[in-house]
Amino acid sequence: MRNLFWFRHDLRLHDNTGLHAACRTGEVVPCVILDDAFLKNSSIGPNRIALFLDAVAALSASLEKSGARLIIRHGKPDVEIVRLLKESKAGGVYHNRDYEPYAVARDARVARAVHDAGAEITPHKDLVVFEGHEILTQAGNPYAVYTQFKNSWLKQELFPAVLPAPKRIAFPAELNALTSVDLKTFSIEPESEVPEISEAIARRRLKDFLDDDVLEYATRRDDPSADQTSKISHHLKFGTLSPRTVVSQARALLATMRKPESRKSIETFISEIVWRDFFFQIMAAFPHVAEGAFRPQYDSVKWATNPTHLKAWQEGRTGYPIVDAGMRQLKKMGWMHNRVRMITASFLCKDLLIDWREGENYFSRLLIDGEPAVNNGNWQWVAGTGTDAQPYFRIFNPTTQSERFDPDGDYIRRWIPELKDVPAEFIHTPSEHPLLCPEYILPIVEHAVQRKKALEMYKAARGEG
DNA sequence: TGAAATGTTGGGGCG
DNA sequence: ACGCCCCAACATTTC
Numbered sequence: 082m083r084n085l086f087w088f089r090h091d092l093r094l095h096d097n098t099g100l101h102a103a104c105r106t107g108e109v110v111p112c113v114i115l116d117d118a119f120l121k122n123s124s125i126g127p128n129r130i131a132l133f134l135d136a137v138a139a140l141s142a143s144l145e146k147s148g149a150r151l152i153i154r155h156g157k158p159d160v161e162i163v164r165l166l167k168e169s170k171a172g173g174v175y176h177n178r179d180y181e182p183y184a185v186a187r188d189a190r191v192a193r194a195v196h197d198a199g200a201e202i203t204p205h206k207d208l209v210v211f212e213g214h215e216i217l218t219q220a221g222n223p224y225a226v227y228t229q230f231k232n233s234w235l236k237q238e239l240f241p242a243v244l245p246a247p248k249r250i251a252f253p254a255e256l257n258a259l260t261s262v263d264l265k266t267f268s269i270e271p272e273s274e275v276p277e278i279s280e281a282i283a284r285r286r287l288k289d290f291l292d293d294d295v296l297e298y299a300t301r302r303d304d305p306s307a308d309q310t311s312k313i314s315h316h317l318k319f320g321t322l323s324p325r326t327v328v329s330q331a332r333a334l335l336a337t338m339r340k341p342e343s344r345k346s347i348e349t350f351i352s353e354i355v356w357r358d359f360f361f362q363i364m365a366a367f368p369h370v371a372e373g374a375f376r377p378q379y380d381s382v383k384w385a386t387n388p389t390h391l392k393a394w395q396e397g398r399t400g401y402p403i404v405d406a407g408m409r410q411l412k413k414m415g416w417m418h419n420r421v422r423m424i425t426a427s428f429l430c431k432d433l434l435i436d437w438r439e440g441e442n443y444f445s446r447l448l449i450d451g452e453p454a455v456n457n458g459n460w461q462w463v464a465g466t467g468t469d470a471q472p473y474f475r476i477f478n479p480t481t482q483s484e485r486f487d488p489d490g491d492y493i494r495r496w497i498p499e500l501k502d503v504p505a506e507f508i509h510t511p512s513e514h515p516l517l518c519p520e521y522i523l524p525i526v527e528h529a530v531q532r533k534k535a536l537e538m539y540k541a542a543r544g545e546g
Numbered sequence: 547t548g549a550a551a552t553g554t555t556g557g558g559g560c561g
Numbered sequence: 562a563c564g565c566c567c568c569a570a571c572a573t574t575t576c
Binding site: 472473474475532536539540 | 575576
Binding site for chain 1: 549550
């Protein structure tokens with residue numbers, strides 16, 4: 082048999098479920114379709130497009146080592162897949178399943194076109210460890226509360242196996258003349274300093290993390306200046322690393338650990354992968370979250386319209402050091418420490434009273450790990466509009482958070498040169514020490530005042546105003 | 547994976 | 562010595 086394998090954001094050879102299955106059937110023609118709906122999508126942005134193209138280039142190189150060519154085409158996926166099916170005389174298409182509404186609709190169009198062409202299409206589970214339909218409540222419904230989902234996830238008896246990379250991919254020699262577009266003609270300048278990406282880099286990063294930092298993950302992951310997070314998020318986004326590989330290696334390590342602190346750390350790390358599965362199944366089961374609040378009552382929140390405040394937040398000029406440090410790190414690196422993502426997101430929604438979708442879109446444009454289901458889930462969590470959400474009244478105090486999580490001010494000093502000589506004692510409240518911080522701007526809003534306004538805003542939406 | 551407002555307690559200053 | 566007040570320190574409630 083001969084099949085296409087259509088790579089999307091599963092750009093690896095190891096533990097690639099659909100690719101593995103395709104290889105077992107016989108000959109395989111690996112392909113990537115460059116889709117303008119992706120390349121020209123303003124909510125994706127140059128950082129992720131550049132990283133995607135880099136990951137495709139790295140994949141293409143490793144496929145060559147396995148004896149195969151990666152065929153890259155540019156156009157509408159339904160048209161290009163069918164065209165390639167005919168050109169390569171393949172009987173079917175294998176690919177891995179996606180869950181967000183655009184991808185679901187696209188895949189339905191492709192499936193129709195493939196069937197109309199008289200061929201078979203075979204989707205596989207690959208993006209997650211467990212899909213939504215594998216983790217259901219006793220009543221058979223999808224979970225809408227994380228903790229319960231996690232308990233059920235952890236109780237699963239059979240974790241999916243980690244599949245090896247195919248030793249050799251049987252690429253039909255007579256297809257060497259198939260055309261493939263030159264990736265270089267699509268190359269795009271990222272806005273931030275994006276990292277190098279490849280499957281080998283991803284696997285090394287995971288190993289380094291599991292050899293060391295994971296053992297104090299429970300306590301150190303919340304320290305943005307130490308920054309001992311795993312840094313695998315962009316690999317999970319583009320599929321240079323599989324979540325099953327991550328979980329399987331973490332569980333194997335856990336089995337060897339006795340020290341409670343180490344055990345707790347590894348468990349906390351695994352639970353972050355569970356969050357990821359959780360948000361994918363939420364997006365799959367409740368696709369309306371892509372547009373609006375998970376809880377419809379919060380669709381009536383009257384968010385503020387204030388382009389000046391929005392821009393100040395985006396550029397890191399709010400006058401709250403921890404917020405500005407985070408937003409400047411995002412702009413420079415295309416990445417922000419998770420703790421600071423929560424603080425900056427809370428500030429947008431509950432101090433500037435701006436719609437969480439503005440923040441979701443801005444994060445999406447810059448983040449190298451921007452995964453729609455995960456980004457959306459986390460923003461709705463912070464905004465209090467989502468499933469299992471932080472209650473609307475749980476409002477971060479940016480100064481308290483700063484003192485608690487960056488006590489020495491090292492993170493702030495790294496990203497805000499105006500404050501680089503300010504001692505820890507004064508760095509969290511620069512407006513109270515104007516003589517020490519002459520270069521740094523004054524707060525654009527007053528937290529105590531905004532907090533009350535936020536409570537009123539949510540109260541009105543709940544029909545209690 | 548909150549913070550502020552409000553309530554309670556108890557030590558110490560003081561008349 | 563005693564009652565009163567103040568106010569940390571801690572606990573509970575509320576948003």
